[in-house]
Amino acid sequence: MRHIWMRGMLSFIWLMAAIVSGVSGNLPMTAFYVILGGVFAYSAYAAWEKEKDGKGGK
Numbered sequence: 001m002r003h004i005w006m007r008g009m010l011s012f013i014w015l016m017a018a019i020v021s022g023v024s025g026n027l028p029m030t031a032f033y034v035i036l037g038g039v040f041a042y043s044a045y046a047a048w049e050k051e052k053d054g055k056g057g058k
Contacts (some may be wrong), residue, residue, distance in 0.1 A: 001051065007044035011037050 018033035 004044050004047050004051065007047065008041050011040035011044060013037075014040060 014033050016036035018030050018037060021027075021030040021033055
């Protein structure tokens, strides 16, 4: 479960970086950070669903 929380926190950090980059006007980095945040968020969600369904490693 800890890895899911870590992925979620990393996703949040990347999305906050995207907001800061967007406000500062650096659009290429904003897109990059949004993609990274989305990948981490999807990874956390997929792991959470897998664990919720009882298919986890334990």
